[in-house]
Amino acid sequence: MTTSAQVETPRRRRGRNERLATTSSRFTRALGVIALLMGASALLLALVISPPEVTQGDAVRLFYLHVPLAVAGGYLGVGLLAVGSIGYLWKRTTFWDLLAASAAELALIFTALTLLTGSLWGRPVWGTYWEWDPRLTLTAVLFVLLIGYRAMRTASVDPQLRARRSAVIGLLAAADVPLIRMSVDWWRGLHQTATLNPLNPSLDGMMLFTFFWSMVSFAVLFLWLLVHRFRVAWLEEQLADRALDEAIAQRRAEAPQTP
């Protein structure tokens, strides 16, 4: 612990942080451009270009937002949450923890949007905002599970405790999703009525293309956002690290210098 080391360490750190002071890299900038272009074109296709549906009219346009949002949030997001949680419990490194946290946060947002677009769509199509359909119910439960995950992340400031407990919660929640799925499927599946299939199974070509295009676009968008969310979290971590180094230095200064 020589003086030169004390002077040097912060400087070196600052250098590294400056390099990290943006959340983008050449790769993600490219990815971002692609994601935005794809998203914009998907929106354009969905909201303007694609034809209105015979029975639903313009309401069908929500379809191109709703389903991709649901798939990206539900499958991609929760899947990555599980991966991150298991990774953390296995390796105990910040990377996995932050991956899980970022995925969960985005999944929460996407699931909320799924609920929103779904409800908005349900009003014109089913005549109701909400129906106790298995899929809807599953989405609602998933939404609350993700809120629970977030609540744990805000409930403690100790990074290790938070990481450990969140990983357990993430894993339990992800493991629970198939069980919930099964139970709500059986729950309503037994009395299934045919009312919930308003979309004509035979989509016309333009509509089909729009649908797939926005599926892919939203997945790319999700991943792009994930990369950035992860990097923000990583930077926050670095910042906390640096703040910690400063705090340590400051606290050491409290102590009288021993000869």
Added chain:
Amino acid sequence: MDRGGLLMWRDALLVAGKDLRIEFRSKIALNQIAPFALVVLLLFAFALDPDRGFLGEATPGLFWITVLLSTLLVVQRSYAVEAADSGRDSLRLTGLDPAGVFLGKAAAVFVVLALLEVGLAAGVRLMYDTSLRGWPVLVVASLAATTGLVAAGTMYGALAAGLRARETLLPLLFLPVVAPVMIGGTRAFAAALDGSSGEGWRWCGLLITFAVAYVALGMLLFEPLLEDS
């Protein structure tokens, strides 16, 4: 493995014994949680009264909601006991086997909850005038559902323990996860009471899956929870 396995059971017994002894001393479950459960049942009767018709039909659901809320209280109490004097350092310091601690705490909660359910069933039987047909399904479904609830509750109790917001965090984490138990228990009971025990057994299958999954997860994942600082 042998030594570990033996130790696990010894530790489970030790912890369960301690928890049950505390419960026996304070008689919280008997004197307070049981009446609470009955009061909740009564409240439902008020809330749903207008049409006596559907109170009867809704009975299985109300039974399980009441059990769920009681589970919350029993689990809360189980961890309040740990934190009473020092915020849960003790269990960690003992160096007991984590899986053993999990099993022990869960076993104690199970005993209390099972007794509670028996009382509750009697109450339901009287208050809502339900007949208890198809009892094999009822018994199996109750055992499986209770095991699942208890395992999940013990896990989430430990997850929330020691945090300042535990009273509110526990229900938030616990309730959505046990949705399958809620659905399964309700449907199994409804099927059994309707006399269609074939469907009842299918739901029992779901409940058993849940119970097995959560007991296994609990034994595996309790270690990082106890390790916490």
Added chain:
Amino acid sequence: MDRGGLLMWRDALLVAGKDLRIEFRSKIALNQIAPFALVVLLLFAFALDPDRGFLGEATPGLFWITVLLSTLLVVQRSYAVEAADSGRDSLRLTGLDPAGVFLGKAAAVFVVLALLEVGLAAGVRLMYDTSLRGWPVLVVASLAATTGLVAAGTMYGALAAGLRARETLLPLLFLPVVAPVMIGGTRAFAAALDGSSGEGWRWCGLLITFAVAYVALGMLLFEPLLEDS
């Protein structure tokens, strides 16, 4: 009287300010109790099979049961804060006016609960697809019922506080007492939603009576509660 009255309001403000500040710091109600309430709503859907049509009819009852259970949590939290470090000596030692303390704690709980109800109403509106006709009755009934719940909750919270088994004692004491609120709120809402606001106002009368009675009782009886040793 003048000095006493002034002191009472000053003390009420002081206590309410402290409690709301703590809530603002910890954000427990926002982050945890509100989602909890939503989960309970979900669970009811599972328990009461939505297909059979009585979920819609039972909506007012479910709303009030959910509010009731949330009140329990908010009150529990309000007293957990007092007992965190010393088992409730502080409030007694301050020598604050008991009626003031009562009003202050009740006001803080009221603020939190009212916000929660707004969110819950939105959730109910969406999930159970109820239309909000007859809103003047709904608003008056909500305000009166909430005041009653909060006053009773604050009273019984104080009664249970400091006893070792408070988590379980509070529900046991509180729930039976607020049965009238439960019934009144449910009936008032049902009447309002049915468009028969005449009957709705009658129930509002009951709720207002309850609220006034409990606020008055609280102001009178809080002194012996605080004085307990």
Added chain:
Amino acid sequence: MEPVILLRDAVTVLGGFPALAGADLDVWRGEIVLVSGPNGAGKSTLLRLCAGLASLAKGSGRVLGFDLVRQRREIRRRVGYLGHANGLYLELTAEENVRFWARSAAAPAHDDVATLDRLEVPTRWRSLAVAHLSAGQRRRVALACVVVRRPDIWLLDEPHTGLDGPSRDLLDGVLREAVAAGATVLVASHELDRSAALATRTVRIVGGVLSSTDEPSDGSRGTVDVA
């Protein structure tokens, strides 16, 4: 001329056990009385009784001229009590805790800051939630909450617990100041050396029994104007 604390054959029962089994005590204004005795003797119970927190099962007692059975609220408002536990709001900062106590005693504005200054509470802690303080730091904040109320009687249950050397000296200084300004202090403690040096008189309680109706050793009798 009445002593500020006057107990006659006072009995306090806790959970069926007579924690205080007959205490006779006269404390005069301006005294610093050390209550000593083995563990479980009833020291804490005695202090809680005098603070109006425990109730009198038998015998009689008056504090500051108020009756210990019927006028406990008046007493509580005028005494400062520090128990084994600190009684702080863990979510609030040190400053907010002290301010709450200051306001509840209707203390002059800015007394809170003055008190924190007097107790030399470093700035860093003042805006930290009490939950994040160390044992000794909390104890010091708890003391500040008592000091800021300027009580007529100070009832301190092992106040030195957890305090470091300088803080102990500071506390003794504060107590001497308070007494000089007309307060009375009752301290329970097991650290006899330090406390005996501070105290003007020592009483000993054993097995819940205390018998000390002495006058202050220096013969000067403090008095209280009965309200």
Added chain:
Amino acid sequence: MEPVILLRDAVTVLGGFPALAGADLDVWRGEIVLVSGPNGAGKSTLLRLCAGLASLAKGSGRVLGFDLVRQRREIRRRVGYLGHANGLYLELTAEENVRFWARSAAAPAHDDVATLDRLEVPTRWRSLAVAHLSAGQRRRVALACVVVRRPDIWLLDEPHTGLDGPSRDLLDGVLREAVAAGATVLVASHELDRSAALATRTVRIVGGVLSSTDEPSDGSRGTVDVA
């Protein structure tokens, strides 16, 4: 030959604050080390770190040859820790509390009674729920729970708090016995007179910094067989 406790530049972070900001410490077998320092210096954090209860954010540490990051459970099983709080089950009796700890450490049967005898816990308290004991009585029961485990390392955070004179002497006696039997003791305390008399060495921690890799003053080096 490795010290039983070995910390190198150990940092522990609590709520974002470096409560321990770089501790170097070697403790050899058979020592009684007094940890002194002002309030908030990091004494309690140091003891919790050594007990495997707080986590190591930077630096490295070994206790009894086990790593402080990866083998905390092994460490916890072998140390006895007494914190500011007692960690007793309030509903259980003194006897039951001690028995629980004895069993969890797989101590020989009847060790629980022997320990209570050794600590001279009167028969009346033994079958009383701990919730009904006074502060000092509880502290003594908590000590018994540590003693009964026969730990290799004793980590005591202000163990004298609340104890009366005779109990303090008793505690010192117990510690000397334990050390004679091969244990090591780390005591944090503000009661320097008493503790310094007991300790074989004193280390001082200020502002989370501790630097003491001395050998024991008497030159005799205790050792530990690394597991």
